Amino acid sequence: MARLADPDLAVRRRQQILDAAEACFRRRGFHQATMQEICAEARISPGALYRYFDSKADIIAAISEEKRRDAEEEFRKLMVERTFIDSLIAVARKFLAKHSDSEAGSLLCDIASEAARDSILAQRLFGIQEGSVASLAEAVAVAQARGEIDPALAPMEVARMLMTFFDGISVRAAFKIEPHETILHQFRVVAERYLAPTTRAPT
Amino acid sequence: MARLADPDLAVRRRQQILDAAEACFRRRGFHQATMQEICAEARISPGALYRYFDSKADIIAAISEEKRRDAEEEFRKLMVERTFIDSLIAVARKFLAKHSDSEAGSLLCDIASEAARDSILAQRLFGIQEGSVASLAEAVAVAQARGEIDPALAPMEVARMLMTFFDGISVRAAFKIEPHETILHQFRVVAERYLAPTTRAPT
DNA sequence: ACCTGAACACCGTTCAAGT
DNA sequence: ACCTGAACACCGTTCAAGT
Numbered sequence: 001m002a003r004l005a006d007p008d009l010a011v012r013r014r015q016q017i018l019d020a021a022e023a024c025f026r027r028r029g030f031h032q033a034t035m036q037e038i039c040a041e042a043r044i045s046p047g048a049l050y051r052y053f054d055s056k057a058d059i060i061a062a063i064s065e066e067k068r069r070d071a072e073e074e075f076r077k078l079m080v081e082r083t084f085i086d087s088l089i090a091v092a093r094k095f096l097a098k099h100s101d102s103e104a105g106s107l108l109c110d111i112a113s114e115a116a117r118d119s120i121l122a123q124r125l126f127g128i129q130e131g132s133v134a135s136l137a138e139a140v141a142v143a144q145a146r147g148e149i150d151p152a153l154a155p156m157e158v159a160r161m162l163m164t165f166f167d168g169i170s171v172r173a174a175f176k177i178e179p180h181e182t183i184l185h186q187f188r189v190v191a192e193r194y195l196a197p198t199t200r201a202p203t
Numbered sequence: 204m205a206r207l208a209d210p211d212l213a214v215r216r217r218q219q220i221l222d223a224a225e226a227c228f229r230r231r232g233f234h235q236a237t238m239q240e241i242c243a244e245a246r247i248s249p250g251a252l253y254r255y256f257d258s259k260a261d262i263i264a265a266i267s268e269e270k271r272r273d274a275e276e277e278f279r280k281l282m283v284e285r286t287f288i289d290s291l292i293a294v295a296r297k298f299l300a301k302h303s304d305s306e307a308g309s310l311l312c313d314i315a316s317e318a319a320r321d322s323i324l325a326q327r328l329f330g331i332q333e334g335s336v337a338s339l340a341e342a343v344a345v346a347q348a349r350g351e352i353d354p355a356l357a358p359m360e361v362a363r364m365l366m367t368f369f370d371g372i373s374v375r376a377a378f379k380i381e382p383h384e385t386i387l388h389q390f391r392v393v394a395e396r397y398l399a400p401t402t403r404a405p406t
Numbered sequence: 407a408c409c410t411g412a413a414c415a416c417c418g419t420t421c422a423a424g425t
Numbered sequence: 426a427c428c429t430g431a432a433c434a435c436c437g438t439t440c441a442a443g444t
Contacts, residue, residue: 006407006408009407009408029316029319029320030316031234032320034435034436034437035436035437035438036435036436036437044409045409045410045411046410046411046437046438046439047408047409047410047411047438047439047440048408048409048410050437050438050439051407051408051409055437055438056437056438108374109312109313109315109316109319110312110316112312112374112377112378113232113233113312113313113316113377115377115378116232116312116377116378116379117232117235119379122377122378122379122380123380125378126378126380153392157389157392160389161389161390161392161393164368164371164372164374164375164386165367165368165371166371167370167371167374167375168367168368168369168370168371168372168374169367169371170374171311171315171367171370171371171373171374172367172370174315174316174318174319174325175315175318175319175325175328175329176319176322176325177325177326177329183367186360186363186364187364189356189360189364190364190393190397193396193397193398193399193401194393194396194397195396196396198396198401209426209427212426212427237416237417237418238417238418238419239416239417239418247428248428248429248430249418249419249420249429249430250419250420250421250427250428250429250430251427251428251429253418253419253420254426254427254428258418258419259418259419
């Protein structure tokens with residue numbers, strides 16, 4: 001990528017390309033969409049595009065980061081009001097809708113498989129997801145103070161496990177076979193039993 | 204794919220191609236590996252290869268099915284002896300090792316993203332995974348009889364949730380950042396609390 | 407400085423020609 | 426019947442030439 005004179009133009013052009021690329025990916029998937037299509041959608045020539053992104057993979061990386069950031073915001077917004085579990089299910093429901101709606105279901109899978117082969121991308125994405133985990137952990141701590149979650153559980157570990165679950169749900173959603181409400185109901189059972197303040201009878 | 208005279212040769216050729224393809228995918232990933240490489244590895248010409256598989260995606264589908272079948276066998280083998288939870292952790296450990304070892308970590312992600320875009324493949328893979336879920340559910344039922352798992356839980360639902368978790372763990376493993384034992388420890392906590400026969404105090 | 411678009415190397419796939 | 430390998434259409438990327 002070349003040095004740029006007008007940073008403002010650069011920012012605009014990048015966004016213009018990213019928007020076009022996302023539209024194309026959404027329609028045809030990561031690997032099916034061609035650079036020609038992206039260029040046409042962005043109304044820009046291939047040569048110009050390569051001034052702003054090193055490669056197709058670079059565009060993928062940038063969009064992945066955007067997505068992860070969006071997800072983090074989603075978390076922050078939903079993790080207030082209601083009980084913790086209800087918020088959690090609401091987040092999961094949004095997640096499912098997003099991942100099976102249209103052809104975008106494969107996005108997380110594509111991103112993960114890209115990250116598996118590119119450790120620099122993996123680090124970047126992991127860093128961003130840590131943001132989500134941290135804000136989720138905060139919500140856990142608050143819920144613990146409210147007595148909704150067992151105080152014996154470590155908030156960060158809970159947050160990480162819930163995030164792992166979300167990833168699993170995304171994979172399942174990609175198959176588009178089971179009804180969402182079935183998955184959500186099962187998830188609620190897991191979450192309730194996992195998180196409940198157990199005043200278990202002594203063994 | 205053309206009609207074939209000698210079904211035995213066909214079977215041999217298909218396996219020969221699948222073995223070569225898997226070696227290539229393992230080295231370079233699904234989308235990086237080229238048909239030329241696969242042909243070279245299989246010591247066969249492109250024209251010959253296309254007698255046995257319709258497309259690269261078709262090879263991907265066949266390998267995906269193999270992988271899912273292997274996973275099912277793995278489940279059956281491990282889900283005996285020991286306590287249920289210990290078996291589960293052992294399975295998860297094997298899973299993690301397989302998914303982060305070498306460049307094969309992205310395989311499940313690639314498969315899932317392929318399935319998201321191809322509903323016929325999705326159906327085929329889902330059917331195979333149902334086999335794993337069913338045998339896992341059996342193990343759950345046995346553990347319930349032994350008093351290790353709360354009898355109030357529906358075995359099939361538990362099996363499905365645990366499978367969802369495995370998918371999530373695979374995605375996380377693809378990033379190759381966190382130590383496996385950390386993930387496994389957290390997973391154990393979830394499994395124990397989720398499955399434990401709760402003699403909870405009444406609210 | 408920024409852009410265009412033909413050109414390049416290479417991909418997955420096909421098909422005329424061999425045995 | 427089964428195979429070969431050059432050829433085809435098309436991909437991601439580059440770069441000489443324009444403004």
